[in-house]
Amino acid sequence: MKEELEKRIIKGPDGLEFEVEPLRDYYCEAPPTVMPAAYGKIVEDFFNWARSESIWILGFGTGCGAIEMRPLMTPRFDAYRYGVQWRPTPRQSNLFIISGYLSVKTLKRVIRSYEQMQNPKYVIGLGSCTINGGMYWDSYNTIKRLDQYLPVDLYIAGCMPRPEALLAGFMDLKKLIRAGKAEGANEYAEKFDWYKTNQKQVINDWDMPDYNW
Amino acid sequence: MQFEWIQIPYALLTLFIVINFGLLMNAFVAKIGARVGRRIGIPIYQNYIDLIKNYALRSSITHGVMFYLGPVFRLTGGVGLLMFVPTIYNSVMFSNFSFAGDLILALYFIFFGTLGMALGAGESGHPHAAIGVSRGLSQVTMAELPLALAVFSIALQYNTLSVTEIVAAQQGGVLNWTLFTNPLAVAAAMLSFLGSVMRPPFDVVLAPQEIPIGPPTEYHSSYLALMQTNRVLYPIAKMVIFMNLFFGGADNWPVFFLKIFLIYMFAVFIGVVFPRFRVEQSIRWFLIWAVPIGILAVVLV
Numbered sequence: 001m002k003e004e005l006e007k008r009i010i011k012g013p014d015g016l017e018f019e020v021e022p023l024r025d026y027y028c029e030a031p032p033t034v035m036p037a038a039y040g041k042i043v044e045d046f047f048n049w050a051r052s053e054s055i056w057i058l059g060f061g062t063g064c065g066a067i068e069m070r071p072l073m074t075p076r077f078d079a080y081r082y083g084v085q086w087r088p089t090p091r092q093s094n095l096f097i098i099s100g101y102l103s104v105k106t107l108k109r110v111i112r113s114y115e116q117m118q119n120p121k122y123v124i125g126l127g128s129c130t131i132n133g134g135m136y137w138d139s140y141n142t143i144k145r146l147d148q149y150l151p152v153d154l155y156i157a158g159c160m161p162r163p164e165a166l167l168a169g170f171m172d173l174k175k176l177i178r179a180g181k182a183e184g185a186n187e188y189a190e191k192f193d194w195y196k197t198n199q200k201q202v203i204n205d206w207d208m209p210d211y212n213w
Numbered sequence: 214m215q216f217e218w219i220q221i222p223y224a225l226l227t228l229f230i231v232i233n234f235g236l237l238m239n240a241f242v243a244k245i246g247a248r249v250g251r252r253i254g255i256p257i258y259q260n261y262i263d264l265i266k267n268y269a270l271r272s273s274i275t276h277g278v279m280f281y282l283g284p285v286f287r288l289t290g291g292v293g294l295l296m297f298v299p300t301i302y303n304s305v306m307f308s309n310f311s312f313a314g315d316l317i318l319a320l321y322f323i324f325f326g327t328l329g330m331a332l333g334a335g336e337s338g339h340p341h342a343a344i345g346v347s348r349g350l351s352q353v354t355m356a357e358l359p360l361a362l363a364v365f366s367i368a369l370q371y372n373t374l375s376v377t378e379i380v381a382a383q384q385g386g387v388l389n390w391t392l393f394t395n396p397l398a399v400a401a402a403m404l405s406f407l408g409s410v411m412r413p414p415f416d417v418v419l420a421p422q423e424i425p426i427g428p429p430t431e432y433h434s435s436y437l438a439l440m441q442t443n444r445v446l447y448p449i450a451k452m453v454i455f456m457n458l459f460f461g462g463a464d465n466w467p468v469f470f471l472k473i474f475l476i477y478m479f480a481v482f483i484g485v486v487f488p489r490f491r492v493e494q495s496i497r498w499f500l501i502w503a504v505p506i507g508i509l510a511v512v513l514v
Contacts, residue, residue, distance in 0.1 A: 035271040049268035054259070059425075074252075081253040088425030091433035094266075118433050119272040139346060176444040185272075 004208045011108070014057065023209045027194055031211055032189040035119050037180070038202075044180070049074035051058065051120060052177035053083040063100025064160065065126045071163045084170055090116040097121070101129040101136045102143050104202050111199060114150055116210040119185040122177070124169060125155045134159055148198045151184035155185065216310075223306045224296055228446075231295060231453075234470060235445030236260040240403060242481055249340050249485075250345050260445070267438035276337045276431065284332015284432065284439035290326025291447035294319060298454055301469060302380045302462040319454055320364060323409075326447060330428055335396045337431035343425025348492045349418040355499045356408025356415070362507030364401035366514045367458055370395050376454070380462035390461040395514060399459045401507035406480060408456060411483035415495050423489075452476045 007021040023042040037044045061069065073086070087093045090113040102110065114123070125146045128134035133144035147151055153176060156169040176182045188195060200206055240257045247254025275281060281392045297315045301307035331350055334342040370391075371379050383389050392399050419427035429440060434466035456462060456472045490498060 038271065047265070048264050050265040050269055054262045075250055078247075078252040078254075080247065081254050083256070083259055085255075086421075089420045089430050090435055091431055092429075117273075118270050122268070153300075 003157055005207055014086070019167075024123060025105065029211060031192055032115070032119075032185075034186045034189045036186065045178075048178050048180055052174040055082075055084045055095050055122075055173070056087045057084065057095045057097055058117065059086040059088050060088050060090075060096070060110075061097075061099050062102050062106050062110060063127070063129065065097075065099030068126070068160050068163050068166060069097065069099060072166060075087065077163045077167060079167065079170065080165070082170060082174075090114070093117055094120070095122045095124065097124045097126050097197045098130050098146055098149075098152075100127045101139075102146065104141050104143065104204075106109065107143055107149060107199070108203055112208060112212045114188075117185075120177075120182065121185045122173060122182050123150050123184055124155045124173065125152045126158045126166065126169075127161060128157055131155055131157060149195065149202075151187040151195075153182045154183050216346045220310060223308045223494070227300050227307050227309055228292065228295060230447050230466070231440065232446055234473075235449045236264070238474060238477065242477065246293055246481075248483070258486075260441075261271035264438055264441055267433075267441065268435055269433040273434035274303060276310065278333045279336040280431075280436075281333075283336075285437045286329020286333065287326040288327065288439050288443045288446070290322055290324075291443040291450050292339050293325065294322040294451035295446065295453065297322070298376045298450075298457060299330075299380070299502070300463075301455055301466065302377070302384075302457075302464055304465075308377070311377050312375070314374045315376050316364060316368065316379075318360060319376070323360075323451060324353070324357060326443065329426045334431070339430045341424045341426070341430045342428050343482065344424050345418055345430070349428060352418060352492055352495055353409060355496045356405045356503075358366050358405070359401040359499065359503035359507040360405040360409075360486060362504070362511055363398040363405070364458070366395060366398040366507070366510040367391060369511070370398075370490065378456050380457050383461045387461070391459045392461075395510065397506055397510035401503050401510055402455065402459065403479065404503040404506070405498070406476075407483060409451065410477075412480045414487045415490055416484075417489055417495070449473055450478065479500070 004020045006213070007019065009017055010020050011017050039047070057069075061067075069086075071077050071086070079085075079163070090096075094117070096117065098110065103124055114121070123146075125131060129136055129142070130146040133139070133142065136142045139143060143149060154169055154173050156165050158165055159168075175180065194208060237257060237260075240255060240260050243259075244254040244257060284473045296309050297311060297318050299308040318508050327350065333344045334346050367379060368374055371382050372380075373379060379391075383391060383394075387393070394456055411419060413420075413449040419429065429437065432440060454477055456469070460472055460476070
């Protein structure tokens with residue numbers, strides 16, 4: 001546990017002393033809940049269509065695959081015409097692209113970012129490293145199977161996949177969302193203990209609260 | 214003006230038209246930008262989908278009461294601004310709730326949303342939000358100064374505080390517009406306009422490349438959808454005032470759409486030509502270029 005996360009007494013600028021417990025004060029204390037589709041079929045289908053046509057990606061490149069996302073903004077590939085855009089904050093994003101290898105250190109940040117995203121949220125594993133470790137299969141500090149740590153909706157295989165493959169992946173993800181099959185956020189809430197156990201097995205210095213939203 | 218109940222549905226109709234026009238206009242401007250960059254760009258209806266999606270998100274979290282109220286205040290600012298000025302001159306349906314002193318109320322409403330947002334974003338506790346708020350407030354305050362001076366100048370020139378009367382005084386030809394009868398006030402106001410539409414030279418407050426992304430960092434789901442609604446509504450409400458005060462108002466909706474679009478394109482053109490200012494640079498810029506013109510307009514009128 002880091003020093004700044006420990007419970008301590010702080011003296012304010014006005015001389016008043018008060019107790020601070022960062023893990024309790026700054027974070028949510030409740031585990032995520034399953035949030036099933038709340039409306040009738042017609043409304044929910046309409047919402048799913050809107051969700052599929054407005055995919056906001058968290059601008060967080062975890063590995064070398066992030067370099068394949070940049071061309072999507074350029075005139076050559078232009079992902080914006082498919083309703084895809086990048087957001088700088090996890091609160092407003094719906095899609096998390098784990099781009100390539102994921103080191104254990106980055107996994108911590110990925111978990112925190114993923115948990116701050118709002119339901120429904122989707123995860124794409126980009127590149128072979130997220131499927132079985134890829135060329136990092138015997139590395140000491142990268143994870144091998146992404147779906148043990150986060151619920152993955154879609155993999156795009158390759159090392160590296162071209163931007164065209166990413167665009168095709170977006171199209172497949174849209175089909176999944178429209179069919180109502182992209183319920184990764186609820187899966188994460190259902191199997192929360194299992195995911196947390198897996199995460200804590202690889203992250204040795206777990207110095208963050210269990211619930212981050 | 215006498216109040217009648219039928220004004221409420223009429224005002225809501227104005228709101229409906231303006232929001233739809235704003236959503237389409239923003240997408241259209243983005244589309245033009247994309248075409249200039251040889252991209253295809255977003256579909257023209259993309260803003261509607263984004264809005265529906267954000268309203269349809271299942272979960273949302275809160276950081277406190279003010280966090281709830283921030284977007285509400287902001288939308289109140291936009292709606293209030295639109296409701297109390299006449300959108301279409303000489304129209305019973307679209308005069309909204311305009312009255313004798315609406316110009317002062319409009320000036321108040323312009324700032325109202327910004328303050329609400331500052332309180333709401335401040336409570337989210339995110340450092341980027343706090344930095345964005347401090348930058349935004351200082352910049353918007355500075356940009357309001359030339360506008361206030363221009364409005365004083367206009368009020369002195371026409372000897373009234375009613376927007377409807379100011380529009381009436383400009384009828385009868387292009388040369389009767391304030392643009393030609395009081396060019397200094399218009400210049401000061403248009404420079405101030407640049408500072409409040411959050412377009413490139415003055416968008417350090419919430420540009421994604423700066424502090425990502427300023428005050429709305431923690432806002433999501435329906436909070437964000439409310440703010441998106443306001444983001445299309447508020448600039449148009451403000452441009453309605455500009456159109457009424459400086460460019461002769463509008464007799465009908467096509468003229469309204471054209472004038473609003475052209476006023477907006479003024480900010481867009483300047484935005485694509487000039488690079489972004491830091492906050493202290495933009496404040497200095499307003500002080501050196503816009504405020505003296507405003508003072509001159511008040512003195513010479």
